Amino acid sequence: MGALNAHLVPAVDGVAYGLLLYVAAAGLTLLFGIGGVLNIAHGTLFALGGYLAATVSDGSWSSALLGLAVAVVGGTLGGAVLAVGTAPLVERGELPQALLTFGLALVGGDILSTVYGGDEHPVVVPHAVNGTVHFFGHVYPTYRLMFIVIAAVLAVAGTLVLGRTRVGALLRATADDRAMVGAMGYAPWRVHAALCAAAGALAGLAGGLGAPIIGPGPDTADKVLMLSMVVIVLGGPGSVLGAFVAAVAVGEIETLGVSISSDWAPYLLFGMMAAALIVRALRGGLGGVGIAMPGKARA
Amino acid sequence: MFSSSPASRRPRRLRAIMAIGAVTALAAAGCSSDKSSKSSGSGAAKGDSQITIGLITALSGSNKALGPDHLNGFKLYLETHGNKLGGHDVKLDVGDEADGGAAAVPVANKMLKEDKVLAIAGIVATPTINAVVPLATAAGVPVVNTGGRPTVKDVSHLWTMSFMSTDPGGAMGPYMAQNVGGPVYVFGPDYQGGYDQIRGFTDSFAKAGGKLANDGGKPAFTPFPTTTDFTPFLAKVKATGAKAIYCFYTGSSAIAFVKNWAQSDAKDVPLYAAGFITEGGTLKAEGPAAAGIITSMNYSPDIPSAANRTFVSAWMQKYNGEQPPATAMYSWDAASVLDQAIAKAGPNPTSASVNEAIKALGQIDSPRGPWQLSADTHVPIQKWYLRKTQLDGTALANVKIGDLATIGS
Numbered sequence: 001m002g003a004l005n006a007h008l009v010p011a012v013d014g015v016a017y018g019l020l021l022y023v024a025a026a027g028l029t030l031l032f033g034i035g036g037v038l039n040i041a042h043g044t045l046f047a048l049g050g051y052l053a054a055t056v057s058d059g060s061w062s063s064a065l066l067g068l069a070v071a072v073v074g075g076t077l078g079g080a081v082l083a084v085g086t087a088p089l090v091e092r093g094e095l096p097q098a099l100l101t102f103g104l105a106l107v108g109g110d111i112l113s114t115v116y117g118g119d120e121h122p123v124v125v126p127h128a129v130n131g132t133v134h135f136f137g138h139v140y141p142t143y144r145l146m147f148i149v150i151a152a153v154l155a156v157a158g159t160l161v162l163g164r165t166r167v168g169a170l171l172r173a174t175a176d177d178r179a180m181v182g183a184m185g186y187a188p189w190r191v192h193a194a195l196c197a198a199a200g201a202l203a204g205l206a207g208g209l210g211a212p213i214i215g216p217g218p219d220t221a222d223k224v225l226m227l228s229m230v231v232i233v234l235g236g237p238g239s240v241l242g243a244f245v246a247a248v249a250v251g252e253i254e255t256l257g258v259s260i261s262s263d264w265a266p267y268l269l270f271g272m273m274a275a276a277l278i279v280r281a282l283r284g285g286l287g288g289v290g291i292a293m294p295g296k297a298r299a
Numbered sequence: 300m301f302s303s304s305p306a307s308r309r310p311r312r313l314r315a316i317m318a319i320g321a322v323t324a325l326a327a328a329g330c331s332s333d334k335s336s337k338s339s340g341s342g343a344a345k346g347d348s349q350i351t352i353g354l355i356t357a358l359s360g361s362n363k364a365l366g367p368d369h370l371n372g373f374k375l376y377l378e379t380h381g382n383k384l385g386g387h388d389v390k391l392d393v394g395d396e397a398d399g400g401a402a403a404v405p406v407a408n409k410m411l412k413e414d415k416v417l418a419i420a421g422i423v424a425t426p427t428i429n430a431v432v433p434l435a436t437a438a439g440v441p442v443v444n445t446g447g448r449p450t451v452k453d454v455s456h457l458w459t460m461s462f463m464s465t466d467p468g469g470a471m472g473p474y475m476a477q478n479v480g481g482p483v484y485v486f487g488p489d490y491q492g493g494y495d496q497i498r499g500f501t502d503s504f505a506k507a508g509g510k511l512a513n514d515g516g517k518p519a520f521t522p523f524p525t526t527t528d529f530t531p532f533l534a535k536v537k538a539t540g541a542k543a544i545y546c547f548y549t550g551s552s553a554i555a556f557v558k559n560w561a562q563s564d565a566k567d568v569p570l571y572a573a574g575f576i577t578e579g580g581t582l583k584a585e586g587p588a589a590a591g592i593i594t595s596m597n598y599s600p601d602i603p604s605a606a607n608r609t610f611v612s613a614w615m616q617k618y619n620g621e622q623p624p625a626t627a628m629y630s631w632d633a634a635s636v637l638d639q640a641i642a643k644a645g646p647n648p649t650s651a652s653v654n655e656a657i658k659a660l661g662q663i664d665s666p667r668g669p670w671q672l673s674a675d676t677h678v679p680i681q682k683w684y685l686r687k688t689q690l691d692g693t694a695l696a697n698v699k700i701g702d703l704a705t706i707g708s
Contacts, residue, residue, distance in 0.1 A: 006534070006535070006538060007534075009530065009531075009534045009563075009564065010530065010531035010534050013528065013530045013531060013534075014531075017528050110359075113359075113363055117364070117580075118362075118363040118364025118365070118366075118367070118580075119364050119579070119580030119581070119583070119584060120550070120551050120554050120580065120581070120584040121584060122583055122584045122585075122586050124586075131562075132562050132566075138564055139562065139563060139564050139566065140562070140563075141562040213527075213528070214527050214555075215551065215554055215555070215584060217550075217551050217554075217584070218361070218363060218364060218551075219361070219524065219550075219551055220551075223524070223525075223527060226525075254528065254531070255528065255530065255531040256531065258531040258532065259531040259532075259534055259535065262514075262519060262531075262532065262535070265521065265522055265526075266489060266522040266525075269525070
């Protein structure tokens with residue numbers, strides 16, 4: 001009971017942190033798994049959303065909602081730039097597109113650091129959720145508890161949209177057979193543009209929601225991109241459920257795992273990633289290794 | 300058939316680009332030779348005593364947040380001293396070290412070979428020191444360093460204005476051993492600078508009879524830079540019965556650590572730290588969560604000396620009433636050290652005579668209080684201060700609440 005009690009906060013925190021990773025990785029996995037674009041600028045879009053939300057935040061609920069709105073708009077516009085940039089390269093395969101997004105990430109990162117400077121920006125969350133709550137004799141940040149609820153709603157909504165709606169069916173069809181979707185009367189470039197914009201919007205939203213936890217600053221983009229990549233590799237590209245499970249697992253490893261064996265903290269995450277890749281390679285042949293097979297969506 | 304057209308277009312485009320490049324290069328060469336002949340000509344003819352000082356700092360890359368403070372501290376000194384160092388007009392030659400290390404080598408080479416700088420100031424990242432100092436030493440040019448200071452074999456031309464990385468903890472250790480009244484839980488990031496900083500604390504703390512609260516009596520090192528959530532690390536503190544926490548973090552790690560601490564079970568365990576945790580923009584991003592943190596630093600803007608009042612009022616006047624960060628003060632001191640050394644080096648200062656003059660400076664009157672350069676390490680022997688983060692007017696500030704030891708070797 002004592003041991004359980006000692007690890008309660010890290011265990012709860014693992015859910016919150018995992019869901020943050022899930023929300024952060026959603027846009028990346030959508031665009032990579034379905035659109036075949038490995039978006040290196042994903043972290044930059046996340047940072048943009050965070051900066052925008054931080055700029056308007058003043059501790060009121062209306063400013064928080066406005067912050068999320070501008071973060072989504074900013075992310076969507078960023079996604080549109082991505083769509084325009086990658087459109088001519090779609091037929092050339094994944095590498096040229098990934099290289100282009102790498103370039104956009106460098107340019108975008110420099111613009112962000114020129115506009116917002118080199119410091120991290122303070123984010124003022126609404127007063128009602130800025131404090132802490134007490135449970136089972138422990139203290140925990142209120143915002144993170146609220147974040148668990150919001151992220152869970154987003155996860156369910158994402159699964160429903162992709163699995164149960166017409167738009168979702170179209171996206172899954174695009175992942176399976178782009179030419180057939182084109183033959184059905186949906187212009188491929190429109191689907192591509194919509195995907196980029198949606199992925200950008202998700203990244204911006206994640207940046208706005210996550211800003212109080214991973215603050216918008218000069219190294220936010222790299223951190224978020226790396227963690228999102230880990231989630232995608234573990235969960236399998238384009239898999240909403242896989243990303244969810246992987247994100248929560250990574251979250252728990254980074255919190256509960258650290259709490260149980262802090263000596264191993266530096267090795268836990270990538271050790272588990274390596275183990276998961278080896279197991280998957282042994283079980284399913286090389287094709288099962290996440291990064292090797294984009295363009296396949298499993299809702 | 301059609302595929303041949305872009306192929307045949309490519310060489311033509313390439314040729315055009317080469318032509319443009321050649322013209323630009325010629326124009327640039329023309330301009331620069333024009334300029335240099337003019338300046339050297341006027342210098343020789345009028346006996347004009349202008350000197351060129353190189354300033355290497357991070358204007359882009361991962362240390363972009365730090366660079367401007369280094370640059371602005373130096374510039375502010377020049378602006379308040381008639382743009383003169385040691386009585387000579389100064390041409391400031393600013394170079395960008397970017398991500399540090401090898402990236403700074405061409406910048407330093409240009410300063411040393413083309414611009415013939417009298418001395419180099421600045422340098423933010425420790426890898427840049429390792430890359431630039433050997434070049435400057437070979438050229439006989441002194442480097443007056445304002446940022447981090449790694450271990451360097453040949454310090455004959457390196458003069459550090461900041462501190463040794465073991466110093467902030469070394470000053471805090473004995474104080475906490477005597478005043479906290481119980482074991483202390485220690486955190487740091489797992490890179491070399493973090494190990495050095497924490498070693499400075501644990502060594503001096505143990506010597507003064509202090510005990511660590513950590514499991515196994517060893518400091519907790521958190522993965523850097525991957526740790527963005529310190530909550531699971533902080534969850535262990537309360538159960539160990541620690542009377543205080545000591546840590547070293549900077550930048551985004553510092554912000555995350557302080558925010559997580561303020562909303563954790565450990566929030567009623569007082570937080571002590573090396574001063575960088577609440578410097579400048581870091582403190583602003585932490586906001587109210589940082590209130591009450593006690594830090595060890597070789598500077599506080601409220602030190603009541605004439606030299607400090609001059610510096611602080613000039614800085615606040617220029618930067619909208621904001622208090623100067625310690626890095627800007629190191630840079631101000633770099634200019635001040637050069638000013639005094641160049642004045643002592645006579646009417647025709649050379650890099651060699653300036654380097655000798657720095658060595659012989661003795662006590663330096665600085666905003667941080669009087670200090671002097673160690674004859675061995677060329678790092679300041681200086682007093683450290685105990686500061687508390689509290690409201691000063693409407694904003695949080697680092698207020699000096701006491702003196703710590705004078706250290707340096």
